[in-house]
Amino acid sequence: MALTNEFLGSSLVERSLFPSSSPCFQHKNGRFLIKPVLVPFGNRRVLKLKKSAKFPVAALSEDLVKNSSSSSLSSSSSSLPSEKPVKFKVRAVVTVRNKIKEDFKETITKHLDALTDRIGRNIVLELFSTEIDPKTNAPKKTNEAVLKDWAKKTNIKAERVNYIAEFTVDSNFGEPGAITVINNHQKEFFLENITIEGFATGAVYFPCNSWVQARKDLPGKRIFFSNKPYLPDDTPAGLQVLREKDLKNLRGDGKGARKLSDRIYDYDTYNDLGNPDKGIDLCRPNLGGSEKYPYPRRCRTGREPSDTDISAESRVEKPLPMYVPRDERFEELKQNTFSVKRLKGVLHNLLPGLKSSLSADNQDFNDFSDVDGLYSVGLLIKLGLQDDVLKKFPLPKIVGKIKESTSQGVLKYDIPKIISKDKFAWLRDDEFGRQAIAGVNPVTIEKLEVFPPVSKLDPEIYGPLESALKEEHILHQLNGMTVQQAIDENKLFIIDYHDIYLPFLERINALDGRKSYATRTIYYLTPLGTLKPVAIELSLPPSGPNTRSKRVVTPALDATTNWMWMLAKAHVCSNDAGVHQLANHWLRTHACTEPFILSAHRQLSSMHPIFKLLDPHMRYTLEINALARQSLINADGVIESCFTPGRYAMEISSAAYKNFWRFDKDSLPQDLLRRGMAVPDQTKPHGIRLIMNDYPYAEDGLLIWSAIENWVRTYVNYYYPNPSLIINDRELQTWYSEAVNVGHADLKDESWWPKLNDSDSLVSVLTILIWNASAQHAALNFGQYPYGGYVPNRPPLMRRLIPEESDPEYGSFTADPQKYFLNALPSLLQATKYMAVVDTLSTHSIDEEYIGERQHPSTWSGDPEIVEKFFEFSAEIGKIEKVIESRNRDKTLRNRCGAGVLPYELLAPSSEPGVTCRGVPNSVST
Numbered sequence: 001m002a003l004t005n006e007f008l009g010s011s012l013v014e015r016s017l018f019p020s021s022s023p024c025f026q027h028k029n030g031r032f033l034i035k036p037v038l039v040p041f042g043n044r045r046v047l048k049l050k051k052s053a054k055f056p057v058a059a060l061s062e063d064l065v066k067n068s069s070s071s072s073l074s075s076s077s078s079s080l081p082s083e084k085p086v087k088f089k090v091r092a093v094v095t096v097r098n099k100i101k102e103d104f105k106e107t108i109t110k111h112l113d114a115l116t117d118r119i120g121r122n123i124v125l126e127l128f129s130t131e132i133d134p135k136t137n138a139p140k141k142t143n144e145a146v147l148k149d150w151a152k153k154t155n156i157k158a159e160r161v162n163y164i165a166e167f168t169v170d171s172n173f174g175e176p177g178a179i180t181v182i183n184n185h186q187k188e189f190f191l192e193n194i195t196i197e198g199f200a201t202g203a204v205y206f207p208c209n210s211w212v213q214a215r216k217d218l219p220g221k222r223i224f225f226s227n228k229p230y231l232p233d234d235t236p237a238g239l240q241v242l243r244e245k246d247l248k249n250l251r252g253d254g255k256g257a258r259k260l261s262d263r264i265y266d267y268d269t270y271n272d273l274g275n276p277d278k279g280i281d282l283c284r285p286n287l288g289g290s291e292k293y294p295y296p297r298r299c300r301t302g303r304e305p306s307d308t309d310i311s312a313e314s315r316v317e318k319p320l321p322m323y324v325p326r327d328e329r330f331e332e333l334k335q336n337t338f339s340v341k342r343l344k345g346v347l348h349n350l351l352p353g354l355k356s357s358l359s360a361d362n363q364d365f366n367d368f369s370d371v372d373g374l375y376s377v378g379l380l381i382k383l384g385l386q387d388d389v390l391k392k393f394p395l396p397k398i399v400g401k402i403k404e405s406t407s408q409g410v411l412k413y414d415i416p417k418i419i420s421k422d423k424f425a426w427l428r429d430d431e432f433g434r435q436a437i438a439g440v441n442p443v444t445i446e447k448l449e450v451f452p453p454v455s456k457l458d459p460e461i462y463g464p465l466e467s468a469l470k471e472e473h474i475l476h477q478l479n480g481m482t483v484q485q486a487i488d489e490n491k492l493f494i495i496d497y498h499d500i501y502l503p504f505l506e507r508i509n510a511l512d513g514r515k516s517y518a519t520r521t522i523y524y525l526t527p528l529g530t531l532k533p534v535a536i537e538l539s540l541p542p543s544g545p546n547t548r549s550k551r552v553v554t555p556a557l558d559a560t561t562n563w564m565w566m567l568a569k570a571h572v573c574s575n576d577a578g579v580h581q582l583a584n585h586w587l588r589t590h591a592c593t594e595p596f597i598l599s600a601h602r603q604l605s606s607m608h609p610i611f612k613l614l615d616p617h618m619r620y621t622l623e624i625n626a627l628a629r630q631s632l633i634n635a636d637g638v639i640e641s642c643f644t645p646g647r648y649a650m651e652i653s654s655a656a657y658k659n660f661w662r663f664d665k666d667s668l669p670q671d672l673l674r675r676g677m678a679v680p681d682q683t684k685p686h687g688i689r690l691i692m693n694d695y696p697y698a699e700d701g702l703l704i705w706s707a708i709e710n711w712v713r714t715y716v717n718y719y720y721p722n723p724s725l726i727i728n729d730r731e732l733q734t735w736y737s738e739a740v741n742v743g744h745a746d747l748k749d750e751s752w753w754p755k756l757n758d759s760d761s762l763v764s765v766l767t768i769l770i771w772n773a774s775a776q777h778a779a780l781n782f783g784q785y786p787y788g789g790y791v792p793n794r795p796p797l798m799r800r801l802i803p804e805e806s807d808p809e810y811g812s813f814t815a816d817p818q819k820y821f822l823n824a825l826p827s828l829l830q831a832t833k834y835m836a837v838v839d840t841l842s843t844h845s846i847d848e849e850y851i852g853e854r855q856h857p858s859t860w861s862g863d864p865e866i867v868e869k870f871f872e873f874s875a876e877i878g879k880i881e882k883v884i885e886s887r888n889r890d891k892t893l894r895n896r897c898g899a900g901v902l903p904y905e906l907l908a909p910s911s912e913p914g915v916t917c918r919g920v921p922n923s924v925s926t
């Protein structure tokens, strides 16, 4: 340590802000290593930055310091006369993250790189000042320096290895602001961060978190900036050119097919969902770029057009990966822990096994015990040679091969939460009502404004649209109120799927094994605060003058009407599952976010404060969306095969974008106002008052919404003390304008897009984006298996209509209603496929990053005041969790507490790994 002191003039550990006992700072084998731990709520204050200390030491290697022959001086531009600069040495500590697993080819290349590194094909760094050299009018920079000891450290097995490079700098060099890196090896490497030591002003931290490609794959130098945020106009002179250059590299030229090693972010339409080369059955309309099928843009891959349709991009079929910019891919880092990796396992290995094991698509559940058997006995499936990989996945459980020779395994599903506490709750109307406000899709219920409800569809096209609902259907269920009284007193609610489904019904019902109504469900709010479904209207397209196209089903009076009521509720759930998946979950949180992410990478420099704010909320979204295009929302993908709309599923999603989606209404308070679930009330926080006392999603959501909004407002006010800074921030304005005009080009002319011209509008836009990526997505995503894993509770697909007395199948219905009911649900193959996928989508990874957390919490920003404010936000999220816990214990809140009632935890911020039905990750990554 003595040498260390001599080198830097003070104790490195003293100067580090991390106590040596801290779990994130470890002294191991002579090396100090930073673990990028996520700090639990309770411990976060320990790691707070001290305001007096600006730059923490990120990683030091004692060995390397000792090996250094330098006896350099510490200095700064201010401490020595500028006319006679003195040379001195500083060093870069470069943290490289190793792959946990590498294949044979990678190992060979690694060793080859180690050999050639010794003879000069190495990693070369240059350090840039924030200042311009007045003589050359170019940024001041150092000599080129190489990473030392690469060859020597090739065999180190640690997750992270630190390397040293030494620079010679003039005493008037100024503050370091950027580093360029050239990789002369054959193989890419993951650069986590760089710390520059030796300046009297303190260590300077460069967060990198990026793959640096070999120069042969990606010519040119990579540019990394220090963690000090700058608005464009404040960019120090020495960094301006580098800032522009880095963004230009990320934008690319919009041409050619993307290589997997590229890091270019660009736009394209959804023209790769179909596979026309495989026949007409797999042709699908291109979504986006037309008035008929508007859609957000997705990440461009630039693949060749298909052979048979020039407007459709050719497909990349599993298991080949779909292009996303290199830093958006992650599976190499922690294999078998990421949800997407697991999802790939399910899609690529498990589903083919299921299909070949369950020979006929129409194999049905004949008895409820068949459904129960999926959790207790399991399902015998054929396994391929490669399917050992499935055993490594915690969920669903592959309990192993029965006999090696048979290549068979038993797939056993975990018991979904909905039947874990009360096996029969799903049968009850109060639970059906509860799930409308505390289930997996609590965002469609509206206050009923008029009765009977009115369609907005065009009668010229869709025929007579009058509702079949009459007062007599519900009057006797309203505790003595008239219908109008109940409406006036906010006692009636509706989930209305009439207009979204009716235009598609004729085509859906012509599909083999798909049957659907356009449903409307009316709910009465009881004095206990629970919702009671009082009538379900089932509409079909009118097929002739004498055909009854609408019917109303009301709660049961006898055995027959009980089964009718159950079937009607199942059809509502099927409608609900489709809208949930295609509009609320996929479209609103996954697809609509993607253009903002693409634009952020293209237009906001990594040193832009707004990029730093959004960064954790963009993690892995492009990757999961690409995987969805490959296997979930594509022609004949999981969504088409498991949801009632089949091949028309994505057209429904496009129609929802066209007719329903509004960016400004994705604000939680605005969404609640739009649905009439709240009224304006300036005396309340958020400026609104809920009209229903116990609406768990809204109650908990508003707490998180406000915490995000407060954090964002603090952040925005810090960097933009006046609106002119927002208006004149060219990167910010281009980011937003491109996200709207290019990323959402089909809706760019809508008048509702917020104008980004003051603090309020910027806070609102950013809060919506962060809310959608975190809490809104969590509320809609992580309950999918807990509620949908028991298919009778929430069938994603229906195969039979409800029989009427004149129908031929009425006899078989009355003879065996249980069988009729189960045969109307998805087939065994459809159900088990769906269960496997939603199980995986509902799973938290081991390395999940939850709201209020971020990687390297103390060093992500070089502005200590902002880091401090982030910890305050984090503490606020911790408090919200406690409030949610206490609400779930409150016996007066019957929609989240009671005998066998599931607590509402989908917006509880933290979670363990696995399927927990709780936890709010920062970003859309499952």
Ligand SMILES: [Fe+2]
Residues within 6 Å of the ligand: 585, 590, 777, 781, 841, 924, 925, 926
């Ligand atoms: Fe999701």
